[in-house]
Amino acid sequence: EIVLTQSPVTLSLSPGERATLSCRASQSVTNSLAWYQQKPGQAPRLLIYDASNRATGIPARFSGSGSGTDFTLTISSLEPEDFAIYYCQQRDKWPPTWTFGQGTKVEIK
């Protein structure tokens, strides 16, 4: 089973600052990695798929990079609405299972 480890657990930043979130896989997932944003009381929202492709309607300040085992989600300049929890996610091919990282909370400093 592939395990996803996100770091840091919490990121305390101010609006306008750059956020860099990490997701490390226990074995290679090639570029098959997605990122989601979840705000309190809401369902998760797809941000990034295939490691670097923004989903429909996602602002350009969100970008993803990486391949293999190391991935990064970058928010270039934090807006007030970006303070949330972010999860990375992948799928094991066999047996088919879908796993998430434990999440990184981006909070207002």
Next chain:
Amino acid sequence: QAQLVESGGDLVKPGGSLRLSCAASQFTFSDYYMTWMRQAPGKGLEWLAYISVSGNTIYYADSVKGRFTVSRDNAKDSLYLQINSLRVEDTAIYYCARNLNYFFDLWGQGTLVTVSS
């Protein structure tokens, strides 16, 4: 606009059962694989079950295998999750989501299941 709406969550006693539903609208439901996931209070996301377009291929997380049953009715644009032998640790918000390849591009708002005596 494509939408998923879950229902059926409730307060139930340990050992009880529930059937959750997920109604799809504004997209061709029968074209998509579907998934159930859950999130315990204050915790992360856990994948539970996957069902193919036809319903012939189904996968479950080990943590729910034997107690949870996923099904779908393409004629009704609906996805279901039958949950039996409920445990306190099943308390969570349950989400349905649309599968696109390996990721989930559309989520419902969730339905709360609380298991308590």
